[in-house]
Amino acid sequence: MPAHNSAPVSVPASGPAPVPVTVLGLGSMGSALAAAFVAAGHPTTVWNRTSAKAAPLVELGAAHAPSAAAAVAASPLVVACLTRYEDARAVLEPAVAELAGRTLVTLNSGSPQGAREMADWAAAAGAAFLDGAVKNVPQAVGAPETQLLYAGDRAVFDGYEPVLRVLGGDTVHLGEEIDLAALYEMAVGATLLPALVGFFHGAALLTGRGRTAASMVPFSVKWLEMIASILPALADEIDRGDYDRPFASVGVFAAGMGDESRQAEEGGLDTGWLEPLQELIRRAVAEGRTEQSVSALTEVLRRPGPTG
Template identity: 35%
Template sequence: MRQTPSLAAQRTPVSVLGLGAMGRQLARCLLAAGHPTTVWNRTPAKADALIAQGALRARTVADAVAASPLVIVCVLDCEAVHQILGPDGAALSGKALVNLTSDTPERNRQTARWAAEHGIAYLSGAMLVPPTLLGRPEATILYSGSHRAHTEHEITLKGLGGRAPYLGADAGTATAYEVALLSLYYAGLAGMVHAFALAGGEGIPAEDLTPHLDAILGHFPSVAASMARDIDTGQYSGDADVLAIHTSGLAHIIKASQGHGINTDVLRAVKGLVDRAIAAGYGDAEFASVIEKMRE
């Protein structure tokens, strides 16, 4: 029978490097969970509020690294990670380094190779959550890289986000999930803002449109599941719909938007993609077939 970890095991000392909006909230979550928390930032004043809440201030990166077996870094990008930790790579040997910095999958793989050269158990994390939701059971942070680091510190990591799945040994995998999902997020935000702009052009307040968004968004999970199956098999049956019908719908939206002076760059890009797929012979296939033109 699996034994419940001791309270002491659940309160591993942690050092947090980088105190932007995310880093500060990470440190707050660790403090709230009872972890001895050491913090460092290039601008020391950003740590003042955390020090008042019980965190320990590290004067240098070396001091922060020495203070804890688990080091979490959350800065601008992987280049900043190397600038901060590069001189102290040897001091991290034998420790776990969790990188919650957003970047590309390949940049994370490069950082993982650097970590391996220094004997560091490197774990890449992708935070699919805004700072305000960190620490909640429903918050999701994806991890990949060192299985040992994830296993040894899983309790601590779940204190930052209750959903903390391990996706495999490739340190770039978590970031690959992140950039893929964020591409959906940002495209979705742009589409939503355009919807509000178009409604506003017709005199419809954004708040009046909002209750009806579910008529469209509610179908997304089932559409995504079907689309994913077809994309993975490369078979775009067109049983549910066909690509050709979408080009006229897009044209109508573009024309209506132009009538109100609303920018149509995003919609024109979508229509151009659809038109190229139709020209390539996918007119009777479903919308997912546009991926073949994206991949070009």
């Protein structure tokens, strides 16, 4: 996929000099971003539809703009942290004239297609554009281990990297294809809800027996660390398309499905969330993958099953 061409824009040389920054959108994440910029000494202008949300940041030293257009005009670097790309465009439309020659960075949720459309919109407005994703909670913004992913023009990223890095020490440029941050956000984020629901399922089992969810945490952490330790090997199997020397086979998971369902039913739990996962296993078995690594489910996922 070709990279999107950003409009020509001047960017600062790398260095410690403060750079004025504007943050649009002051939800929990946007407020955390703005606070990190202020703490790092960058003159920070903020704007939000609900102006009261700017008050704590003004107390920290940020300037509150009366409109989105005034906020954009205040800084060469504009960071939009709204819910989706559509929300960012809706806020920026009245400020489109002020965007020309500036750099726009989006840190929001949305699809790779949304990122591509946003890049086209920014280019038409005469702005350089980077798309990004924050891979942590608002409370972690500014920490050395906090990861942020970016995609877009490498020269623009390099020019502003010292400013953006104050948001998290693990700041990564994925490439010039503008939708890569959104793509990786979705690919990596796909782990979150199944993992959390699995934890909630286990917590429901334990609390149903009078145990606390907290008692499960040390064991869950160890389990997640084990999973993390085998991800490189599983990824290697997928990349090579070789599933014949498994850590754990599809058959092992298939054998445990009945006990898993029975235990959930005994505990009075809703087992509906398990059914799609177990159906993947059954499809893999039907394809003759019983002795293959469970990572072969990747191949099953490439061919969606019946929906009716």
